Amino acid sequence: MSKFIKPVTGRKIRLGFVGCGRISQKHFEALEQHKDNIEVVAVCDEVEARATQAATRMGAKAYFSLDSMLEDKTLDVVTIATPNGLHPQHVMQVANSGVHVITEKPMSIKLADGMKMNQHCIDKNVQLFVIHQNRFNDTVLALHNAVTEGRFGKIYMITSNVFWTRPQDYYDKDGTWHGTKDMDGGAYLTQASHYVDLMQWIAGSKPKSVYANLKTLARKIETEDSGVASFEWENGIIGAMNVTMLTYPRNLEGSVTVLGEKGTARVGGVAMNVIEHWEFADIRPEDEAILKANYDTTSVYGFGHVRYYENVINVFRGKAKPLIDGIEGLKSLKILTAIYDSSEAGRPVVFGEGINF
Numbered sequence: 001m002s003k004f005i006k007p008v009t010g011r012k013i014r015l016g017f018v019g020c021g022r023i024s025q026k027h028f029e030a031l032e033q034h035k036d037n038i039e040v041v042a043v044c045d046e047v048e049a050r051a052t053q054a055a056t057r058m059g060a061k062a063y064f065s066l067d068s069m070l071e072d073k074t075l076d077v078v079t080i081a082t083p084n085g086l087h088p089q090h091v092m093q094v095a096n097s098g099v100h101v102i103t104e105k106p107m108s109i110k111l112a113d114g115m116k117m118n119q120h121c122i123d124k125n126v127q128l129f130v131i132h133q134n135r136f137n138d139t140v141l142a143l144h145n146a147v148t149e150g151r152f153g154k155i156y157m158i159t160s161n162v163f164w165t166r167p168q169d170y171y172d173k174d175g176t177w178h179g180t181k182d183m184d185g186g187a188y189l190t191q192a193s194h195y196v197d198l199m200q201w202i203a204g205s206k207p208k209s210v211y212a213n214l215k216t217l218a219r220k221i222e223t224e225d226s227g228v229a230s231f232e233w234e235n236g237i238i239g240a241m242n243v244t245m246l247t248y249p250r251n252l253e254g255s256v257t258v259l260g261e262k263g264t265a266r267v268g269g270v271a272m273n274v275i276e277h278w279e280f281a282d283i284r285p286e287d288e289a290i291l292k293a294n295y296d297t298t299s300v301y302g303f304g305h306v307r308y309y310e311n312v313i314n315v316f317r318g319k320a321k322p323l324i325d326g327i328e329g330l331k332s333l334k335i336l337t338a339i340y341d342s343s344e345a346g347r348p349v350v351f352g353e354g355i356n357f
């Protein structure tokens with residue numbers, strides 16, 4: 001039930017994919033699990049070997065430019081997994097062809113670009129989906145359900161730590177965009193954006209203000225490798241977030257803690273994959289099972305892409321609404337860009353009126 005999508009029935013949804021790099025593997029794994037509903041018919045990468053390899057794996061046609069891939073007029077939707085700084089131009093390009101579009105997070109580096117992308121898709125009658133797959137992890141869903149069911153009572157504070165490791169050679173690899181201002185954006189935009197999204201999703205309110213201090217403490221890069229940020233939401237919740245890519249010697253923690261008048265919960269592990277604390281005034285029979293909602297992960301990306309595409313399929317089948325659309329993507333982008341603005345200005349950013357998300 002998207003006002004832009006005419007339900008696809010009696011055939012598979014036809015998907016094109018652009019950006020066959022690291023995260024494409026997670027997408028392809030997920031799409032293989034949904035092969036009864038979606039077929040990947042076209043893949044594209046400007047590095048020809050990557051496009052060709054992806055095409056062989058997915059049984060798709062290889063393209064080496066997005067323009068040429070969009071000449072295929074049978075595409076229903078295109079997924080964009082190119083570097084962050086290219087998302088705006090690629091989303092607009094796909095929308096101009098009248099094809100629905102799924103973009104990897106963050107939807108853009110600048111808020112103005114994100115707003116333009118969202119409006120452009122509306123103007124072109126195209127559905128925009130933004131990937132924040134961590135919302136679909138069992139551990140995260142359990143936490144969010146506890147919030148919406150009111151189990152915390154009044155929530156006082158939400159905090160998050162992203163203590164990960166990205167060595168210098170991660171930023172120095174040939175042709176990489178990581179650590180650059182215009183393509184990556186920084187540790188908050190690239191590595192911590194899911195956590196900002198989860199904090200705002202759990203807070204369930206518009207942000208009131210953000211005060212941040214970002215630093216490049218060790219890596220030789222244009223962006224921050226570390227930072228601290230504090231938040232206040234309109235519903236009175238306060239919180240803070242610590243991010244570093246300098247943790248010795250490996251990823252240590254990716255967590256969100258919620259502290260309320262009647263409950264305390266902490267979802268942690270290296271990437272929100274373990275319920276570390278789960279304690280409520282109203283003890284419920286399902287709590288024991290929830291404590292087992294942990295999953296082993298060899299990847300900080302989790303397994304949410306499968307469930308993300310499940311929602312995309314249901315939207316195309318006319319059975320569901322998009323759970324994370326352009327406006328949902330903008331909610332975290334608004335906070336992320338304020339983190340950078342605040343750090344640069346050396347003072348809090350107070351959100352004004354006029355932006356309705």
Ligand SMILES: NC(=O)c1ccc[n+]([C@@H]2O[C@H](COP(=O)([O-])OP(=O)(O)OC[C@H]3O[C@@H](n4cnc5c(N)ncnc54)[C@H](O)[C@@H]3O)[C@@H](O)[C@H]2O)c1
Nearest residue numbers: 019020021022023024045046047081082083084104105301
């Ligand atoms: N959802 C998640 O958990 C998650 C995890 C990792 C990355 N990401 C996001 O996915 C995106 C891709 O990240 P990655 O780690 O796979 O990067 P990557 O560098 O490994 O892959 C990007 C690919 O895009 C290709 N490309 C660049 N410009 C192109 C163009 N103009 N036309 C066609 N292809 C082009 C590159 O050749 C490369 O193969 C980024 O936005 C990143 O933030 C999301």
